[in-house]
Amino acid sequence: MGNADLRDIAHIEEVAFGDVSGVVAVDAHNWLYRYLTTTVKFTSDHRYTTADGEEVANLIGIVQGLPKFFDNDLTPVFVFDGGVTDLKDDEVAKRREAREKAEERKREAEERGDDVEAARLDARTQRLTDTIHETSRELLDLLDVPVVEAPAEGEAQCAYMNRVGDVDYAGSEDYDTMLFGGPLTLRQLTSKGDPELMDLEKTLADHDITYEQLVDVAMLCGTDFNEGVRGIGPKTALKAVKEHGDLFGVLSARDAEIPNAERVRQFFFEPPVTDDYEFDAAVTPDVDAARAYVVDEWEVDPDEVERGFDRIAEALTQTGLDDWT
CATH class of the missing domain: 3.40.50.1010 (5'-nuclease)
Known part of the structure; x- marks a missing residue:
């Protein structure tokens, strides 16, 4: 968050x-x-x-x-x-x-x-x-x-x-x-x-809470998807969730409200994701083609990227990136 x-x-x-x-x-x-x-x-x-x-x-x-x-x-x-x-x-x-x-x-x-x-x-x-x-x-x-x-x-x-x-x-x-x-x-x-x-x-073991309660703590503090409850920081939120059980118990006890609370909570539990991906962990960078793309096609100053390309080439030679798994 x-x-x-x-x-x-x-x-x-x-x-x-x-x-x-x-x-x-x-x-x-x-x-x-x-x-x-x-x-x-x-x-x-x-x-x-x-x-x-x-x-x-x-x-x-x-x-x-x-x-x-x-x-x-x-x-x-x-x-x-x-x-x-x-x-x-x-x-x-x-x-x-x-x-x-x-x-x-x-x-x-x-x-x-x-x-x-x-x-x-x-x-x-x-x-x-x-x-x-x-x-x-x-x-x-x-x-x-x-x-x-x-x-x-x-x-x-x-x-x-x-x-x-x-x-x-x-x-x-x-x-x-x-x-x-x-x-x-x-x-x-x-x-x-x-x-x-x-x-x-x-994290869960440190505080003896469930994953769901961790999300509730975060929502009480505020996330990218909701405003938190005024005056509640992480330690206060943690104590309140453990005392009242979950987000809604805390909101009820404090007579507070988080708009779209159930929807935001469910978004963390079941966000849109995909299984439609494939990748090979063995990578074989084409450093020369990449350098030409950056410097020749997109006119980037070669002094800004030469050391980076050299390091990629060195890693390919020394550790064999194509052997990675």
């Missing part, structure tokens, strides 16, 4: 990359957006803008981000969002408003010549355009990285694939994967250093 309050009660451990391996279903929108904003913030826009004015900072982000998997015995499967549920309308509206405010402040920074502040705000205005979607999928295909198209929320699909055993982990910086029933989530995949492992079963 977007609300990081859940971190206060989630069972999260820092793990070494050497202790995790296998296949990870990555929330593609979450992963791409983080690399996109970082690239825009710290890279001059002429390095990723074509002569026609198309901005493809995502290609730099992908090339710089994939080696983290390839260097560490992890095969990524990128899961892209499908349609957005109307339950998320309020959250989408908030994000749009925040982006519009950042755009206005960016213009003001540019007018006063504050390039550093303008770059910081530019990163906050980013969105995944049609061009970014198209080029991301095409580059991943050239690198033989599997892609799965979710019918709705990508993190729900990641959690499902983890739950049924088709992947070893879900991968996301948010907490929704646990609320959607994902057993093991790798976090910090876009950060420096080792990842974090979020464990659903250990």
Whole structure:
């Protein structure tokens, strides 16, 4: 979930990359957006803008981000969002408003010549355009990285694939994967250093609650799909759910209301997901074709991606990505 309050009660451990391996279903929108904003913030826009004015900072982000998997015995499967549920309308509206405010402040920074502040705000205005979607999928295909198209929320699909055993982990910086029933989530995949492992079963055991009660705790705090109850944080929510049994017992005791509560709750339990996917965990990246696509076709400055492509090629040579299972 977007609300990081859940971190206060989630069972999260820092793990070494050497202790995790296998296949990870990555929330593609979450992963791409983080690399996109970082690239825009710290890279001059002429390095990723074509002569026609198309901005493809995502290609730099992908090339710089994939080696983290390839260097560490992890095969990524990128899961892209499908349609957005109307339950998320309020959250989408908030994000749009925040982006519009950042755009206005960016213009003001540019007018006063504050390039550093303008770059910081530019990163906050980013969105995944049609061009970014198209080029991301095409580059991943050239690198033989599997892609799965979710019918709705990508993190729900990641959690499902983890739950049924088709992947070893879900991968996301948010907490929704646990609320959607994902057993093991790798976090910090876009950060420096080792990842974090979020464990659903250990979270439930730590607090002696059921999975359903965990969702109720999250809803009381607030999720991407509902506003929480004013004055309730994660620890208060946990105590209240254990005392009153479930979400509705707490709402009744506090004379509070969460609009569409039953629908949101059921959405976490049974989100739209698909079994219509196939992927091979053995990957064989075509580095030369990928480099030509990024540098020649999309005019990205080669200095921004050369080290990333070299690292992918080195991983292919040293560990044999085509031997992965």
